[in-house]
Amino acid sequence: MTFDWAYTFSLFADPNLWRAAGVVVALSLLSWIVANIAGIGLALMKESRSRILSTVAGMYVWLFRSLPLLVLLVFAYNIPQVFPATQVILGSSFNAALIALVLSEAAYMAEIHRGGLLSVSADQREAAKALGLPYGYVQRHVVIPQAFRIALPALGNEFVSILKLTSLASVISLEEILLVGQRLYTQNFMVLETLLAVAVFYVLLVTVFDRLRDLLERKLDVSRRRPAVQGDPDAATAGSVARGRERVPHEGPTLVSAAGVTKSFHGNQVLKGVDVDVHAGEVVVVIGPSGSGKTTFVRTLNHLEPADGGSIEVNGQLIGNKLGQNGRVVALSDRELSVQRRGVGMVFQRFNLFPHKTVLENITLAPVQLGLMKADEATEFGRSLLRKVGMSVHANKYPHQLSGGQQQRVAIARALAMKPGVMLFDEPTSALDPELVSEVLAVIAELAQEGMTMVIVTHEMKLARDVADWVVFMEDGNVVKQGPPETIFGPDAEPRLRRFVQSVSDVPLAVEAPAAQ
Numbered sequence: 001m002t003f004d005w006a007y008t009f010s011l012f013a014d015p016n017l018w019r020a021a022g023v024v025v026a027l028s029l030l031s032w033i034v035a036n037i038a039g040i041g042l043a044l045m046k047e048s049r050s051r052i053l054s055t056v057a058g059m060y061v062w063l064f065r066s067l068p069l070l071v072l073l074v075f076a077y078n079i080p081q082v083f084p085a086t087q088v089i090l091g092s093s094f095n096a097a098l099i100a101l102v103l104s105e106a107a108y109m110a111e112i113h114r115g116g117l118l119s120v121s122a123d124q125r126e127a128a129k130a131l132g133l134p135y136g137y138v139q140r141h142v143v144i145p146q147a148f149r150i151a152l153p154a155l156g157n158e159f160v161s162i163l164k165l166t167s168l169a170s171v172i173s174l175e176e177i178l179l180v181g182q183r184l185y186t187q188n189f190m191v192l193e194t195l196l197a198v199a200v201f202y203v204l205l206v207t208v209f210d211r212l213r214d215l216l217e218r219k220l221d222v223s224r225r226r227p228a229v230q231g232d233p234d235a236a237t238a239g240s241v242a243r244g245r246e247r248v249p250h251e252g253p254t255l256v257s258a259a260g261v262t263k264s265f266h267g268n269q270v271l272k273g274v275d276v277d278v279h280a281g282e283v284v285v286v287i288g289p290s291g292s293g294k295t296t297f298v299r300t301l302n303h304l305e306p307a308d309g310g311s312i313e314v315n316g317q318l319i320g321n322k323l324g325q326n327g328r329v330v331a332l333s334d335r336e337l338s339v340q341r342r343g344v345g346m347v348f349q350r351f352n353l354f355p356h357k358t359v360l361e362n363i364t365l366a367p368v369q370l371g372l373m374k375a376d377e378a379t380e381f382g383r384s385l386l387r388k389v390g391m392s393v394h395a396n397k398y399p400h401q402l403s404g405g406q407q408q409r410v411a412i413a414r415a416l417a418m419k420p421g422v423m424l425f426d427e428p429t430s431a432l433d434p435e436l437v438s439e440v441l442a443v444i445a446e447l448a449q450e451g452m453t454m455v456i457v458t459h460e461m462k463l464a465r466d467v468a469d470w471v472v473f474m475e476d477g478n479v480v481k482q483g484p485p486e487t488i489f490g491p492d493a494e495p496r497l498r499r500f501v502q503s504v505s506d507v508p509l510a511v512e513a514p515a516a517q
C-alpha cells in the first residue's frame with residue numbers, strides 16, 4: 001500500500017481540523033493562564049510563614065502532581081453522575097478538560113514559580129518594605145514581576161506540554177485535533193496519512209507559540225534595552241563635602257530616640273543596649289569596627305530588624321509596636337508598619353533598585369501605588385528629585401545601565417520621594433569604586449545643608465568629620481563614645497577611638513570645635 005501524500009495535504013484544508021486546532025489553542029491558553037495564577041498563589045502560600053497555608057499548598061502540589069492527567073480528565077467529566085448540579089459546568093467536555101488541566105498544571109507551575117520567587121533576592125523585598133509598601137504590593141510590583149521573568153522559559157515549556165496534553169481530552173470526546181483525526185481514519189483507514197497531518201498541526205502550533213514566548217522573553221528582558229538619555233546633563237554634583245551650615249545642637253526634643261536597644265541573632269547578642277537620640281535636622285553618623293552592630297542598629301530604626309528589647313520612637317511613635325488595650329505593647333500589623341515606614345527613608349549599601357523598572361519608575365512606584373500622589377504629580381516630583389541628585393538625563397534608563405554612584409543617587413531620590421521625616425543610610429558608599437564615592441557624599445552633604453534629619457552608618461571618616469553634627473562610635477554592640485566630631489576626632493580622643501579612626505582613614509582628622517553660636 002502506498003502512502004497517499006495528496007490525502008495528507010488535503011487535510012490542511014479540512015475545516016474540522018482547523019476548528020479542532022482552535023479548540024486546542026483556546027484550551028491551552030486558558031489552562032496556562034489560570035494555572036499560572038493558581039500556581040503563583042500556591043507558590044506564595046508554600047513560601048508563607050503560616051504553617052497552615054504552606055502545608056495546604058504542599059499537599060495540593062503533592063496530590064495533583066501524583067495524579068495522572070487522564071484520571072483527572074475522566075474524573076472531572078464524570079462528576080455530574082454523582083453530583084448532578086455540576087452538570088451545568090462539567091457537562092461540557094471543554095470545561096471538564098479545562099478544570100482537569102488547571103488542577104494538574106497548577107501543581108507544576110507552583111514549583112516553577114516558587115523557584116522564581118526564591119531567586120529574587122531578599123534585598124529587593126527589603127527595599128520595597130522600607131518604602132512603606134505592604135506585603136501585597138511588594139509581591140505584586142516588585143517580587144512577582146521579577147520572579148515571572150526568571151520563570152518564563154520553564155513556564156513556556158509548560159505551555160508546550162499543555163498543548164500536547166490536550167490530545168488526552170479525546171477520551172472525554174473533546175473535539176480536538178487527535179479526535180478529529182481518529183474519526184477520519186476510522187472511516188477511511190488512512191491511519192498514517194491522517195496522523196502525519198495531525199502531527200504537523202501540533203508542530204505548527206508549538207512552533208508559533210515558541211516564537212511568541214521568545215518575543216515575550218525579549219520584551220521582558222530589560223538588559224537588552226538601549227540606554228535612553230534625554231535632555232542636558234545636570235551640573236556635576238560631585239565635589240567637596242565641606243560643612244556649609246551651622247551645627248544642629250544635640251539637645252531638646254528628639255525626632256528619633258533609641259533607648260536600651262538590644263538584639264541577638266541565634267544567641268549571639270549584637271546590640272547590648274544602644275542609646276542614641278537624633279534631633280530634628282541633625283546628622284548623626286555611626287562609626288565603628290566591622291561587626292560592631294552599626295548596620296543592625298540602623299535597621300532596627302525602621303523595624304527591618306525588629307529589636308528584642310528597649311524602645312525606638314520616631315516622631316513620638318513607637319516603631320514596630322503600639323500600646324494595646326490594658327497598656328500592653330503589641331506588634332503592629334503589616335499595614336500599620338508599612339504606614340510607619342513611609343516616614344523613615346532608607347538607603348542601602350547595595351542600592352537595591354528595582355531592576356525591572358526604569359529610574360523614574362523606581363522613584364514613582366511607591367507614591368503612586370500607595371495612592372499618595374497622582375501619576376503625573378509623582379512624575380514631576382520624581383524628575384525634580386532626579387535633578388537634585390544630578391540624574392535627570394538618566395530618568396528612562398534601567399538600573400543596570402548606570403554606574404554604582406549613579407544607582408546610589410537614584411536610591412536616595414527614591415527614598416526622598418516618600419517625603420520622609422528622617423533618612424537612614426546603611427554604608428551608602430561601601431559598595432562603590434573610590435572615584436564614585438564623592439558624588440554620593442556630595443548629595444548627602446546637600447541634604448544635610450537643607451536640614452534633612454539623617455542617621456548614617458559609614459566607614460567614610462570624611463563624612464563623619466565634615467558633615468556630622470553628632471558622631472556615635474560603636475564597638476561590640478555598645479555605644480562606646482558619642483559626641484560632636486571635634487570630640488571624636490580631636491587630639492583628646494580615647495586611644496582606641498583614635499586607633500580605629502586612623503585604621504580606616506588616610507586623611508588628617510583633627511577637627512576644631514566650631515565657633516560658639
Ligand SMILES: Nc1ncnc2c1ncn2[C@@H]1O[C@H](COP(=O)(O)OP(=O)(O)OP(=O)(O)O)[C@@H](O)[C@H]1O
Nearest residue numbers: 265266270288289290291292293294295296297427
Ligand atoms: N541576619 C543576621 N543573622 C545572623 N547574624 C547576623 C545577622 N545580621 C548581622 N549579624 C551579625 O551581627 C554582628 C553585627 O553585624 P552588623 O552588620 O550590624 O555589623 P556592622 O558594624 O555594621 O559591620 P560592618 O561594618 O562590617 O558592616 C555580626 O557579627 C554579624 O555577623
